[in-house]
Amino acid sequence: MKVQGVIFDMDGLMFDSEKLYYQANLAAAAQMKLPYADDYYERFIGASDEDLVKFFGEAFGGPDQAQEFMQLTYQQIEAAIQRGELEKKPGLDALLAYLDQQQITKIIASSNYKTKISDFLTATQLVDRFPEIIAMDDVAKGKPAPDLFEKARATIGTPAAATLVLEDSRNGLLAAHASGIPCIIVPDLVQPTAETQALALEILPDLFAVRDFIKQNC
Template sequence: MKVQGVIFDMDGLMFDSEKLYYQANLAAARQMKLDYSDDYYERFIGASDEDLMAFFREAFGSEAQVQQFMQVTYQAIDDAIHHGQLQKKPGLDELLTYLAQQHIDKAIASSNYKTKISDFLTATQMASQFPTIISMDDVAKGKPAPDLFKAALTALGTPAQQTLVLEDSLNGLLAAQAAGIPCIIVPDLIKPTAQMQAQALAIMPDLFAVRDFIKSNA
């Protein structure tokens, strides 16, 4: 496929932020003396905060506890960003440079909110590189619903089969499939499952490999 547009997930794909979220969740749970299983985090990688909070309302049994948990988590994330702990994923700069050289359009479609996306891009000096950003502020449902990717595709104006979604999660892959857009998985915290291997266009080790894939199909 000759790629005309690329839609980036953000957390775990562009930035090594899933680890920061996980560590922040653990710290919040310890501070509040709440039970917190690894499974809680893993099942919602790539999903929206609404889905996460709905689960926590049932798990924690209190809306006030959920709100406090999220507040403590976000404060920990803000502190980590302030202390320079947010790192780009290997190959991100090189991929973005290649896309710019080839005039290939790009967008971010993230289950996060615009304020947090802006914080991440500003902290990594990337705010000017993504004029098109679709966030949970823009759609009714997050991943695995296709809303984010459909909106990003419309904004880019590229054909679905010449557009590439880059994701790290099953929720993101399912969303891309539902939107009718080919998806490459670059794994982060979760190893690719058999379902991901069967349904993704490809599974690649890093964004360097994605750049080389796009080059080879130019």
């Protein structure tokens, strides 16, 4: 395939933020004295806040508790960003530089909201690197629905067969598959399953390897 456009997931793909979210969830649950099972976070990696609030509303006894839990979680995340704990994933800068050099269009399509995406990009000095962002503000349904990736591809105007989605999560992979856009998985917290291996175009260890893959396909 000749790569003309790249759609980036954000959390867990561009930034080592899934770990921060997980730690923030644990801290929020402890502060509220709520039970937090080991698999709660893993099952919703890449999903939208609406899905999280619905689930935690059922798990924690109601929507008010779920909203408080999410608010405390984001307070923890904001504090972590202020402490400089948000780290870019290995190879991100090299990949972005190569895409710019080759004039390959890039865009973010994230289940997060634009204000939070902006906070992350500002904290890592990447605001100017992404002229277009598609977020949960822009679509009716988050991943694993295809809405985010379909809108992102339409925005950059590249054919599906010449576009790559970069993801780390199962929900993101399912969304890419539903949109008909090839997807490369760079694993983060969850290791690839047989399903991941069947649906992904490639499973690569880091964004340096993604850059090298695109070099061979542009």
